[in-house]
Amino acid sequence: MKNKQLNIQQVSEYFKDGMTVMVGGFLGVGTPERLVNAISNQGIKNITLITNDTSLPDKGVGQLIVNRQVKKLVASHIGTNPETGKQMIAKELDVELVPQGTLAERIRCGGSGLGGVLTPTGVGTIVEENKQKICVDGRVYLLEKPLHADIALIKAKKADKAGNIIYDKAARNFNPLMAMAADVVIAEVNELVEIGEIVPDEVMTTGVLVDKIICVEAC
Amino acid sequence: MMKAKEQIARRVAMELKDGDVVNLGIGLPTMVANYIPKGIDVMLESENGFIGLGAVGESTDPNLVNAGGQPCGIIPGGAMFDSAMSFALIRGGHVDVTVLGGLQVDQKGNLANWMIPGKMVPGMGGAMDLVIGAKKVIVAMEHCSKDGSAKILNCCNLPLTGKGVVDLIVTELGVFRVIKEGLLLEEIAQGVNIETVKNKTGADLIISKHLIYMKNVS
Numbered sequence: 228m229k230n231k232q233l234n235i236q237q238v239s240e241y242f243k244d245g246m247t248v249m250v251g252g253f254l255g256v257g258t259p260e261r262l263v264n265a266i267s268n269q270g271i272k273n274i275t276l277i278t279n280d281t282s283l284p285d286k287g288v289g290q291l292i293v294n295r296q297v298k299k300l301v302a303s304h305i306g307t308n309p310e311t312g313k314q315m316i317a318k319e320l321d322v323e324l325v326p327q328g329t330l331a332e333r334i335r336c337g338g339s340g341l342g343g344v345l346t347p348t349g350v351g352t353i354v355e356e357n358k359q360k361i362c363v364d365g366r367v368y369l370l371e372k373p374l375h376a377d378i379a380l381i382k383a384k385k386a387d388k389a390g391n392i393i394y395d396k397a398a399r400n401f402n403p404l405m406a407m408a409a410d411v412v413i414a415e416v417n418e419l420v421e422i423g424e425i426v427p428d429e430v431m432t433t434g435v436l437v438d439k440i441i442c443v444e445a446c
Numbered sequence: 447m448m449k450a451k452e453q454i455a456r457r458v459a460m461e462l463k464d465g466d467v468v469n470l471g472i473g474l475p476t477m478v479a480n481y482i483p484k485g486i487d488v489m490l491e492s493e494n495g496f497i498g499l500g501a502v503g504e505s506t507d508p509n510l511v512n513a514g515g516q517p518c519g520i521i522p523g524g525a526m527f528d529s530a531m532s533f534a535l536i537r538g539g540h541v542d543v544t545v546l547g548g549l550q551v552d553q554k555g556n557l558a559n560w561m562i563p564g565k566m567v568p569g570m571g572g573a574m575d576l577v578i579g580a581k582k583v584i585v586a587m588e589h590c591s592k593d594g595s596a597k598i599l600n601c602c603n604l605p606l607t608g609k610g611v612v613d614l615i616v617t618e619l620g621v622f623r624v625i626k627e628g629l630l631l632e633e634i635a636q637g638v639n640i641e642t643v644k645n646k647t648g649a650d651l652i653i654s655k656h657l658i659y660m661k662n663v664s
Contacts, residue, residue, distance in 0.1 A: 253494040253529075254515040256508065279529070280569070306568025307515075315567065324567070327493065328533030328575035335530050348537065348575045351609030396526050398509040400495050403528045 230388045232419065232446075233439045238265050241378055241411055241439075245298075247275040249334065249379040249405040254280060254307060255287030257398030259382040259415030261443055263288055266296070273298040277334070277374055279327065279401050280304040281311040292320070301374065303327035326354060329371050331404055336373035338407025343372045379409035383432070386416040387423070390437030391430040399431070406432045413437075417444040450588050450618035453635070453660075456481045458545055458586045458616050460662050462488050466542040467535075469493060469576055472514040475545040475586050476502070481662075489524075491541055493572040495532050498524020513572070536572065537579035544580035546573060548587045548615075550602040553649045555612040555624040557585060558604035570607060577608035589617035589646055596648030598622065598629065619643050621660060628652050633660040 242265070252258030266274070267290050276297045281304075282289040289308045291297050299321040305311040314320035325333065332344040345368035349355055359370040381402040384395035392414060394402060406412050419442040455477035462468060462482055469491045470476050479501065482488060490499035493513050500519025502512065512518045520526075535541060550558040557577060560570040577583050591597055598615060615622040620643055621633035632654045634643060644651060 253513075254511070256494070256511055256515065280571070302569065304569040304571040306566075312567055316564065324569045326570050326574040327529070327572040328537055328579075331529040331533050346537065347578050350578075352574065352606045354570075354574065394526075394528075396507065396509040396520075397492070397494050397496055397511055399526060399528050401529045404530055 231390050231434075231438065231440045232388060233413075233441055235261055235265060235441055238262060238413060238439070238441065239269055241413065242266055242269055242271045243377075244271055245273045246271065246378060247277065247376045249277045249374075249376040249401075249409055250288050251379075251381045251400060251402035251405050252279065252282065252287050253397065253400040255282040255289070257382050257394070257400050257402055258282065258287035259380045259413075259441075260287070261441060262380040262413060262415050263291065267291060267294055270296070272296055275299040275301070277301045277376055279330065281308040284308050284310055295319070299323070301325060301330070303330050331401065333371050333374040334401065334404040334408045337375040338404065341373060343370050345369070346371055374408060376405070376409040378411045378413065379405040381406050381412065381414050383414055383416045385418040385420065385425070386414055386437070386440050387420050387425045387434070388440070389422045390414065390434030390440060391425050392416070392432040392434070392437060393425060393429060394431050403432050406436045411438050413439045413441065415441045415443060418442070419446045451477060453618050454586050454588070454616050456662050457621065457660055458584055459483065461582075461584060461614065462486055462543060464488075467491055467497070467540060469536065469541050469544045469580065471544070471546040471573070471576075473547055475547060476512070476514065478545055478586065491532070491535060493532050493536065493576070495528060496520060496524060496526045497535070533572070533575050536575050539579060539581060541576070541580045543582045543584060544576040545584045545586050546576065548585040548597060549591075550597050550599055550604050551585050551587075551612055551615050552599045552602045553624070553628040554601075555610045556602045557583070557607045557612050558602045559607050561605050563605065573607050577611040582613050583608075583611050584614045584616060585612050586616050589619045596646060599648040600650065619646065622651070625652075630654050631657060633658055635660045
């Protein structure tokens with residue numbers, strides 16, 4: 228099997244102006260900080276960012292907002308990073324707010340070959356605007372369409388060199404879903420082991436979904 | 447006198463039953479965990495991806511935080527999962543009770559708690575999924591906003607989080623149940639009279655024939 232390990236200097240070729248990128252994490256927990264720093268340092272512009280929340284201004288993806296590198300944001304929560312709301316209200320940043328469960332399902336659909344999901348979440352609220360409503364057995368649902376990205380940046384505790392992944396506690400969140408929904412998936416892991424050292428039953432994301440691995444501690 | 451938030455949290459805790467799966471929102475609702483009566487075992491669900499949420503401060507692990515980002519523990523028998531599973535539990539009717547804060551609630555059980563247009567737009571996070579999926583939705587909030595205006599109304603004018611979703615409202619003044627006919631005042635805080643509650647409420651109230659003092663808050 229091919230060794231997928233990269234060093235952090237080698238990731239720059241994967242980042243392009245105008246890219247759509249998914250970044251794992253929940254308030255910065257489970258966010259690949261080194262990869263986000265690399266986007267920041269490289270000064271990539273006009274990003275479409277798909278992520279649960281914009282974290283804090285100095286944590287996780289927060290800096291990409293502060294640096295004004297993001298043109299469009301798809302997220303469920305922006306309240307912990309005041310800069311996001313400021314740019315949104317000034318119409319400098321296009322923000323699509325998506326209920327968190329819907330965001331998870333849209334990403335899952337994007338990676339699972341599904342044309343969308345029917346959810347009751349948001350019916351009767353402004354979330355239903357411009358969406359198709361479908362009645363199934365007497366209950367009304369919104370058709371929520373899949374999300375897909377050019378690149379997904381995920382964070383994990385451990386991987387083997389084939390890219391099989393184990394996440395750590397609440398740092399899992401959106402990472403396994405995003406690992407399915409992008410053309411290129413780069414994982415930032417704390418520990419990298421030889422192929423075969425992770426028991427197949429314990430693999431949470433299969434290595435076939437992971438293109439490249441950055442190891443930041445025990446390699 | 448007990449602080450309003452503590453009073454509300456204590457009363458909400460009494461709504462929880464042994465064996466319930468419960469999701470507590472950020473802020474005041476999180477305080478409910480401190481007052482769960484002895485002998486009542488509940489499993490707290492944390493929408494960032496686990497069940498069996500422990501007490502805030504029980505752990506310092508940066509990867510073991512509640513949905514507000516505070517480090518917390520996980521109890522024996524807990525389980526971790528991803529966001530799709532977390533919201534499958536929430537939407538799928540596997541959560542018995544959710545407790546959320548509110549900006550406005552109305553007599554039809556509509557809840558607004560995620561934005562004030564042009565002013566404050568934190569986003570809905572998991573709230574819209576929680577109100578539609580949990581079997582019982584409790585709004586725990588101070589009775590009036592900071593400027594003294596009513597939060598319990600005949601009709602919400604802020605963008606809704608959910609339509610017709612609220613079952614029970616608990617404030618420091620009383621307990622209000624959403625029924626077909628409107629809002630039923632079931633319990634009133636000691637030392638507060640009905641006129642005061644009516645004056646601070648922007649909705650017509652139905653006064654229960656069995657009105658009692660608020661439980662567990664003496």
